[in-house]
Amino acid sequence: MKISVYLTGGIACYKAIEVVRGLEKAGHEVRIVMTKNAEHFVTSHTLAALTKYPVLDDLWSKENEDKISHVELAQWPDLALVVPATANFIAKMACGIADDAASTTILATSAPKFVIPAMNDQMWTNPATQRNLDLLKQDGIQIMKPKVGVLAEGYVAKGRMPEPSEILTWMSEIIKDNDCLAGKKIIVTAGGTIEPIDPVRYIGNYSSGKMGIAIAEAAKKQGADVTLIYGNISVSIPKGIKSIHAETTEDMEKAVLHEFVNSDVLIMAAAVADWRCERVQDHKIKKQNNKNELNLSLIKTTDILKAASKIKNKNQIIIGFAAETNDLLENANKKLESKGADYIVANDVSKDVFGNDNDQVTILIKHKKPEILPQMSKKKVAEEIIKLL
Known part of the structure; x- marks a missing residue:
């Protein structure tokens, strides 16, 4: 299966690398889209080396001058996974905002979308975030809830991204359910x-x-x-x-x-x-x-x-x-x-x-x-x- 993985600007980006590796080990073809904020935590070079594909992180780079890369990548996948999904990116998806490479590409994607939120507990419980999550659910987007655990701030609360193994198990079950007519x-x-x-x-x-x-x-x-x-x-x-x-x-x-x-x-x-x-x-x-x-x-x-x-x-x-x-x-x-x-x-x-x-x-x-x-x-x-x- 062809899977596009979106990394957004949260500390949990380092765990998303294990998700990408796990998807590839399961035989899936993976391509990466990153926000500029995500690159403060992991580099695009790391993800490009893992997937053997260029990472899309800029609509205006020299490499993209002669093509519409975000549309090509939007049409490519069988499903799209956002991991980790920050409150900011969730808000963009809910409102249809397209102001960078990642938000523009996912807005143009018609494939099923799956979101793994990760953020501070105060941001998670904020009514605005919960409203945005409800909008995503109404649009048919599946969401894996965050866990209770030690946050980057050093205390225990809800907002921690699930472990890569849990995400991969969740994804494998979804992929199995979404592949029941294979060969027909x-x-x-x-x-x-x-x-x-x-x-x-x-x-x-x-x-x-x-x-x-x-x-x-x-x-x-x-x-x-x-x-x-x-x-x-x-x-x-x-x-x-x-x-x-x-x-x-x-x-x-x-x-x-x-x-x-x-x-x-x-x-x-x-x-x-x-x-x-x-x-x-x-x-x-x-x-x-x-x-x-x-x-x-x-x-x-x-x-x-x-x-x-x-x-x-x-x-x-x-x-x-x-x-x-x-x-x-x-x-x-x-x-x-x-x-x-x-x-x-x-x-x-x-x-x-x-x-x-x-x-x-x-x-x-x-x-x-x-x-x-x-x-x-x-x-x-x-x-x-x-x-x-």
């Missing part, structure tokens, strides 16, 4: 397919692709080999995930069936068009003064979910989506029975769902009671779906 190939569809009417018009839907892309990212974070097959979307494609663009339902069907043959899981989160024009015009349809109507002859598109179920083997899993505006569970249950899927994620799209960052879904599983999830971010919904796997 997962296909995720996202966005809406479009069906052309003529060279400039098409039939489409309001799908943004946010849910499917969140699922693809959640699966990748669990170690899966993810292929994202996407249609018409309004959000960017995440880097580091294999992606295939499929504009029409026919394009998506071909891509899905080709990829699904050698995969373990198919998650059909795309909003696939149900209808297409029987005949696509080869020129733009013009308005005619003597006609107030335009009649289109539509025919059904292929049912990709059902087609995939027909070639599914006993070791493969298919998760479908049911976007409904009425009779949610009744229609979703019909889909579960008729489509051959193992799970159906049902969501009511009669309200403000398309393009929104939040959703409320019910997961239907064959021969089990529906699992009703509370309203949450689509990112959290994605994580719940991946937990099923």
Whole structure:
């Protein structure tokens, strides 16, 4: 696993060196980001020698003039670890402040983040610090609480950084939990397919692709080999995930069936068009003064979910989506029975769902009671779906 380790300006920096060594001994690839204050306690030369990589500590150094090193390093890791995390750096993370190499890089990092605070007990118990920690938790950042022990000031209190062995044990458990889909190939569809009417018009839907892309990212974070097959979307494609663009339902069907043959899981989160024009015009349809109507002859598109179920083997899993505006569970249950899927994620799209960052879904599983999830971010919904796997 690729791990970026951030050292900030506390005396516990000397113990962070043992954490870096332990991560490398466990087979992980480590790169270092340091604040200038951290370098008052340990040198960047020490960490560079250990990791065999340059340490990022300055956005404006001569070495970085021809590249954007902080963005490159922000996109590189599978997870980011801040050890030790000072009260100052925790505050920067909580507020999104980016005023040096370390704070800028971690702000640009989308990988899971883990924080090991270490500071004086008065700073630890300060309401501002506790507020900032609560904000980090709300953002999904995991925090390992400091220990009671002898502080740099010479008295016993809470604020001491845990020993490197404790941190490494904590990290190994997290890495194990975050790697449970290693070796599994997962296909995720996202966005809406479009069906052309003529060279400039098409039939489409309001799908943004946010849910499917969140699922693809959640699966990748669990170690899966993810292929994202996407249609018409309004959000960017995440880097580091294999992606295939499929504009029409026919394009998506071909891509899905080709990829699904050698995969373990198919998650059909795309909003696939149900209808297409029987005949696509080869020129733009013009308005005619003597006609107030335009009649289109539509025919059904292929049912990709059902087609995939027909070639599914006993070791493969298919998760479908049911976007409904009425009779949610009744229609979703019909889909579960008729489509051959193992799970159906049902969501009511009669309200403000398309393009929104939040959703409320019910997961239907064959021969089990529906699992009703509370309203949450689509990112959290994605994580719940991946937990099923």
